[in-house]
Amino acid sequence: MQNEHELIEMLREKMGDKTEVLANSLGKASMKTDSALLLNEVKQILEVDRDTGISAITGLDMGERIGLLYHFRVNRHLVTLVTDVSKEIPKISSITDLVPGANFHEREVSDLFGVTFEGHPSPGRLVLPETWPLELFPLRKDAKIEGIPFQSETSSEGITTSQPESNSELVNVVVGPQHPALLEPEKFTLKVEGEIVRAVEPRIGYVHRGVEKAAETRTYLQNVYLVERICGICNSCHATSFVEAVEKILGTQVPPRGKYLRTIILELNRLHSHLLLLGHAGLEIGYETLFQYMWRDREPIMDLTELITGNRVIASSIAVGGVRQDLSEAAIAKFRTMLAQLSKRMEFYQNLFNNEPSLKMRTQNVGKLTKEDALKLSVVGPVARASGVDMDVRKDDPYEAYGEIPFKLITRTEGDTYARLMVRLDEVTESIKIIEYALDHLPQGAFRVKAPRVVQTGEAVARVEAPRGELFDYVKSNGTAYPERVKVRTPTFANIPAFLKTAIGGSVADVPANFVSLDPCFSCTDR
């Protein structure tokens, strides 16, 4: 990872005169370019860093034109490429060939803004239902949402679970939208030859609630609660990510104690999520005892969350300018004893995960994702780290108190289901240490500053390392109490391509274990 000044110099050198590189806007740098030059500019960025990943593509309704913000991770730094297309002929070349991770992002923008990405390998509906009218793009400002003329279902795709393809030996095995292996509705059609998966067709959007559109009709204060409800488990991560972006526009400085308290809440989110997932993985591979144990040990985490925020699950503790509640000395003492107990339990799980033969048989060498593929598909979080990509927003782009807290970045090289579970197991131990360190070094003073409710014009991006990986938020303000645009890119949305890649060539029986190791969260994915 090079430092940001070198990166900006390199970008300026590559981009030439036509494109201006602005430092410290929308990430480390932003560049404005003409839509016709997009492919060329992306190629230039790829020359700076061959493994450039894409964080998100944000669409923006700017009246006559539709803005497209390509947020890249160049050498782990967030760099935004800004371009726009006309609303009459919204066409732009697809960058999926250059950056394969952009596949889903382009399809989403095409659904919600009606931009055609020319040369996209698999265009089509991604988040909107089949019955949605073809010419209605919900995130455009002029979209009339009342009285939507729903169309009759045109797709003849079978809901039944198995139907032979007329022209091949492949059989469709449909996983979802309702399936015991999935806790939330989403559909994956596996094309199966015998027991081997040959292709996977995803269909997401079953729980698309239009959070991004809803955010435009709510005040910033209300939006903190709205984005929290994108996901139950990592709710504070969503709130923090949104609030960080707003604070960047406002220029609000959160007091140190507030930052440390936020860090503790975020790590509790991570503990909660990882323990839940490890238990759930046990269920998927038929290891009920592990499931019951893990979920019991998750309970103290929820008690601690209640202690620090007042709520067990949806914390509602993150606010613009800090946190809502202080942590008392008595609560800190309770934290210490409970975390010590959990550390002891984690030793037991370490022993179990390292030595249990039946667990290893089901997870090792299942769903292997190589480092090259992980980089190419722009996967994030524990999935990337299990494939040897040492990527973590907490290290790459420190927020809250993470810059001051020493912790180990967990990576593994195997890239299989087992590695993905082990990364999470080790991260639980690291998280406990982070919380203990934060409690030891908790600064005195205020935990919140008062922030204005009306936000001046501006735009900002924020990234948070949620339990499932990098969570990306973009907020654009138009100087009122209501945001102009809120974009949330959740980690699972970025990780689903990894499942599509690893399931192919594997056995049908491995699909649940492989899939669950991504820690899929569909209410996150669909928003």
Add this chain to the structure above:
Amino acid sequence: MAIDFLFFFRVLVFPGFTFVLFFTLFCDWVERKIEARIQNRVGPSVAGPGGILQPLADFMKLLTKEDIMPLDAKRILFKASPLLSFSVMVFSVSLLPIDGSSAIPGSSFAGDLIFIMALVTIANFLLFLSGWASASPYGSLGAARVLTQFLGYDIPLLMLALGPAFLAGSLSIAGIAASQQLPFIILAPWAFVLFIITLQAELEKDPFDIPHAESEVVGGLETEYCGGKLAFLHLTRDVQIVFGAALVVELFLGGPYGPVFFGAPEVWYTLWFVLKLLAVVVISELLTTLFARLRIDQVVTANWKIMLPLSIVALALTVALGVWVYPGLV
């Protein structure tokens, strides 16, 4: 032989149908309670003292539920196979000596070990048919897995069952049970261990409960069943578990025989039988909770590459010891 009151009592009440039925429900409760306690749960606790009536309550509840049949199902098979497999299983259990003799008086004959093993195969095949007849992909997938697994593990199971038969010099279960002055678990512990593992696969319990892997095949062969038919499918499975445990008791743990302190030996025999059987159920349940589920290919490989050769070796070892070593000792 006049068909008298005693005959009906033995067949229908004790140790026949009624006893088998309620004992099965009791074993189900024991299993659920043990599993729950190992997993740090409470387990059944509402119906009856300690939740002991929970399995019965579940059974009754299912009987009152609406019975739906899929349109495409093979109607006769779909209806008949759960009941048929249940009756075959209960019949097999009533051939085992429970209180010193089997439920049907005089039913024991020279080769009934082979006969009973054949009956169990038929019961399992009927279960397969029930899944296949439901015309659901999950049902047929689950049923195919039952058959794959069952046919594979049937061979090692029979091999291992022949060990005690050889030591006893009899192919009759009553004969094998009666000849164990020293239980065969002491004379051939290797066969006992392998038998328990193979049985775990036969009974489709973890780590071999592939046909019930709900994350892969939803409900397996039970997917399309509901109401009374589902109740009987569940009951069949429970009777199967009792039968498997009973077979272990008869072959390796000396059957119902044990010390008789006073009074009627039948009472003591029943007591020993029940206690031994519960011990086997506990062991089996421990195995279930301690392992993750294997994958179907791993199970099949384990069967043909490991269990089958091992069971042949175990049988050879038992025969060799039976011929050259034990006659001098016993």
